Amino acid sequence: MRANLLELYQARELLYMWTRREVLARYKQSMLGAGWAILQPLAMMLVYVVVFTTIVKVDTGGIPYPIFAYTALVPWTFFSSAISTGVPSLVTNMGLVTKIYFPREVLPMANIGARLVDFLWASLLLVAMLILYHAPLTLNLLWLPLLLLIQIVLTVGVVLFAAALNVSYRDVGQLIPLIVQIWLYASPVIYSVESVPVQYQTLYYLNPMAGLIGGYRSVLLLGQPPDATGLVLATIVSLIACVIGYVYFKKVESTFADII
Amino acid sequence: MQPAIRFDHVSKRYQLGEQRRSLRDVASGLGRRLRGGPREDPSAKFLWAVRDLSFEVNPGEVLGIIGPNGSGKTTSLKLLSRITYPTEGRVTIQGRVASLIELGAGFHAELTGRENVYLNGTILGLSRKEIAARFDDIVGFAELEKFIDTPVKRYSSGMYARLGFSVAVHVSPDVLLVDEVLAVGDQAFQNRCFERMRQMRSSERALVFISHNMFAVRALCTKVLFLKNGKPIAQGTPDEAIRAYQNFSAQEETHAEQTPDSTLAQEEKMDSTPIRITGAAFLNTAHQSVEVFEFGAKMIVRLRYRATQPVENPTFSFVFFRGDGAVCEGSSTILCERSAGLVTGDGYVEFEIPQLTLIPGMYTMEVAITNQHVVVYDFDHRPEQFMVESKRALHFPRFIAMYPGEWRIVQGNAEPFVLGNFDTPVGPPQPIGLADTR
Numbered sequence: 001m002r003a004n005l006l007e008l009y010q011a012r013e014l015l016y017m018w019t020r021r022e023v024l025a026r027y028k029q030s031m032l033g034a035g036w037a038i039l040q041p042l043a044m045m046l047v048y049v050v051v052f053t054t055i056v057k058v059d060t061g062g063i064p065y066p067i068f069a070y071t072a073l074v075p076w077t078f079f080s081s082a083i084s085t086g087v088p089s090l091v092t093n094m095g096l097v098t099k100i101y102f103p104r105e106v107l108p109m110a111n112i113g114a115r116l117v118d119f120l121w122a123s124l125l126l127v128a129m130l131i132l133y134h135a136p137l138t139l140n141l142l143w144l145p146l147l148l149l150i151q152i153v154l155t156v157g158v159v160l161f162a163a164a165l166n167v168s169y170r171d172v173g174q175l176i177p178l179i180v181q182i183w184l185y186a187s188p189v190i191y192s193v194e195s196v197p198v199q200y201q202t203l204y205y206l207n208p209m210a211g212l213i214g215g216y217r218s219v220l221l222l223g224q225p226p227d228a229t230g231l232v233l234a235t236i237v238s239l240i241a242c243v244i245g246y247v248y249f250k251k252v253e254s255t256f257a258d259i260i
Numbered sequence: 261m262q263p264a265i266r267f268d269h270v271s272k273r274y275q276l277g278e279q280r281r282s283l284r285d286v287a288s289g290l291g292r293r294l295r296g297g298p299r300e301d302p303s304a305k306f307l308w309a310v311r312d313l314s315f316e317v318n319p320g321e322v323l324g325i326i327g328p329n330g331s332g333k334t335t336s337l338k339l340l341s342r343i344t345y346p347t348e349g350r351v352t353i354q355g356r357v358a359s360l361i362e363l364g365a366g367f368h369a370e371l372t373g374r375e376n377v378y379l380n381g382t383i384l385g386l387s388r389k390e391i392a393a394r395f396d397d398i399v400g401f402a403e404l405e406k407f408i409d410t411p412v413k414r415y416s417s418g419m420y421a422r423l424g425f426s427v428a429v430h431v432s433p434d435v436l437l438v439d440e441v442l443a444v445g446d447q448a449f450q451n452r453c454f455e456r457m458r459q460m461r462s463s464e465r466a467l468v469f470i471s472h473n474m475f476a477v478r479a480l481c482t483k484v485l486f487l488k489n490g491k492p493i494a495q496g497t498p499d500e501a502i503r504a505y506q507n508f509s510a511q512e513e514t515h516a517e518q519t520p521d522s523t524l525a526q527e528e529k530m531d532s533t534p535i536r537i538t539g540a541a542f543l544n545t546a547h548q549s550v551e552v553f554e555f556g557a558k559m560i561v562r563l564r565y566r567a568t569q570p571v572e573n574p575t576f577s578f579v580f581f582r583g584d585g586a587v588c589e590g591s592s593t594i595l596c597e598r599s600a601g602l603v604t605g606d607g608y609v610e611f612e613i614p615q616l617t618l619i620p621g622m623y624t625m626e627v628a629i630t631n632q633h634v635v636v637y638d639f640d641h642r643p644e645q646f647m648v649e650s651k652r653a654l655h656f657p658r659f660i661a662m663y664p665g666e667w668r669i670v671q672g673n674a675e676p677f678v679l680g681n682f683d684t685p686v687g688p689p690q691p692i693g694l695a696d697t698r
Contacts, residue, residue, distance in 0.1 A: 013382050013387055013388055014382045014383060017378060017379050017382040017383075017388075018366075018379070018382075021366070021368055021371065021375075021379055024368075024370070024371060024375070025368050025370050025371070028370040028371075029370060095365070096365055096366060096383070097343075098338075098343060099341075099343065099359070099365060100341070100343070100359065100365050100366075100383055100384070101341050101342040101343055101357065101359075102383060168281065169281055169282065169283060169286065170281070170282050171282050171283045254344075254345045257338065257343040257344045258274065258344055
């Protein structure tokens with residue numbers, strides 16, 4: 001395992017170059033370029049605002065719905081798009097996988113990196129909105145890097161696991177959109193964590209995105225630290241997911257070129 | 261000194277059929293195991309792509325691997341580049357490995373040549389600093405200085421391949437694996453690539469070269485391995501192994517091998533046709549089978565046949581193929597006024613080419629026996645090769661061949677001066693009759 005991690009470290013330039021390739025390719029291909037990174041969560045937010053303030057009323061505890069939703073949508077979009085582009089990345093680059101040797105995890109991880117760049121663009125708009133809505137500026141903002149780090153750890157684990165699974169089993173690609181959709185409803189994106197009945201909240205926090213998104217909201221909108229239970233559970237589950245994902249990936253990696 | 265490459269009784273097995281399973285397959289597999297059945301699907305078919313292969317390559321050596329399609333050459337290369345792993349045995353490699361199997365790996369159409377050089381170089385193992393240091397050499401070798409900042413989607417396929425090859429060749433690996441990528445670019449570029457690989461031989465690197473071009477193999481390799489059906493048939497000096505391969509090709513029954521990605525062999529093809537080609541040779545004026553012809557020399561193409569049943573005036577045809585795949589010229593008995601009558605038993609047909617004016621290069625031949633209508637009795641792309649050479653530099657890849665004939669120049673009102681052709685001897689010009697040429 002240490003040899004694997006060493007090899008990954010040695011391939012860090014490739015990871016950087018490939019991430020750059022993913023970012024540049026997307027931006028050069030679309031008319032909006034980087035604008036698309038902002039547009040995606042923004043468009044979702046507008047839809048949510050219309051639906052969840054007029055048709056189905058969601059209790060946000062007094063926070064205006066647009067900023068309530070957008071604060072969750074930016075990290076959520078990072079997570080879901082990292083999965084949807086990262087999972088097929090091995091099969092998409094099948095030519096490379098069958099012809100050249102390099103640590104294969106570079107491919108899905110580069111996708112995660114590229115979506116992280118999108119995330120940074122989208123958060124520019126988030127910052128603008130936070131200023132607009134007079135969000136409180138407190139020291140609790142220092143929690144943000146940690147929340148992002150945990151989210152990255154979680155994303156890496158999930159994407160590596162699913163990407164490796166996708167190589168061996170064809171159906172996984174079809175199931176992923178469905179799973180992501182369910183996960184969306186299982187996370188406090190549309191609604192708030194507080195809406196979940198108290199007796200289920202600990203169980204609810206087993207979903208790391210719950211603790212993370214709740215944490216983003218607490219820190220950015222309320223000026224409070226993230227919920228302790230949520231954060232602890234999110235950290236533990238994310239670390240487990242990352243380890244399982246990476247170990248499984250490296251275990252089946254040697255069969256990729258034969259199966260793809 | 262440690263060998264750079266070592267194959268130790270290596271075997272590789274592939275499963276035939278659909279590789280990626282669905283969850284339904286998993287469920288049925290589980291069901292089978294729960295019922296006490298075997299772990300793997302017993303009806304699954306396997307193929308040994310490589311079987312008990314052992315060899316060593318030391319630094320400074322060039323190993324050539326030859327053999328018919330499906331003999332395990334590409335699998336060996338994949339094992340060497342650690343893309344796949346052996347089912348049995350061990351592969352050991354010392355040092356950095358670069359493979360020229362996929363040129364332009366990682367190239368993205370929207371990025372410029374410059375960006376792709378960095379990308380491709382990184383995939384092949386160079387650091388950004390190393391690429392920057394070699395950048396000018398890479399672009400210079402590929403002769404793409406003017407286009408290096410244009411997106412590669414605007415490149416021609418030749419430019420694309422030249423850039424890919426150039427990057428790979430500048431990686432300076434300890435072990436270089438080359439798989440039939442030399443058929444890109446024009447003759448001048450191919451020569452430079454070949455020279456580069458030759459340089460590696462003297463620089464203490466190990467090189468593994470897979471090719472169907474026996475001339476290249478002979479010129480470049482220090483030892484050669486002949487594979488068939490995944491098994492090593494001959495291993496030794498280039499001449500020994502190439503001779504073994506040519507003997508094998510000359511045998512009458514050649515069953516095509518099954519590989520995971522090729523179609524099933526038509527093993528019964530040979531038995532059901534009344535007449536078939538059993539051999540081919542290229543002869544010089546002394547009727548000796550040779551491999552090298554001077555540009556413009558006479559060549560006799562000889563095709564041996566065997567007719568197990570009498571056939572009425574079969575049509576024999578051949579066409580030459582150049583090493584880069586260009587279809588050249590040929591001939592066919594369909595042009596002949598006379599009929600061969602009823603052909604039966606063993607024999608051969610010969611076609612005499614008075615002046616072989618194909619441009620210098622390596623050539624193979626496709627032959628066919630048909631009847632006057634649609635029926636094809638036999639069709640084969642022959643393994644025999646010949647080379648056309650010329651003392652003059654005739655690097656005109658747009659040309660397939662150059663006509664025999666005569667050049668004349670008339671300057672203003674002067675007399676026509678006969679320049680002649682390649683076979684015109686040097687000497688005083690011959691005056692020609694004026695009345696017929698104006």
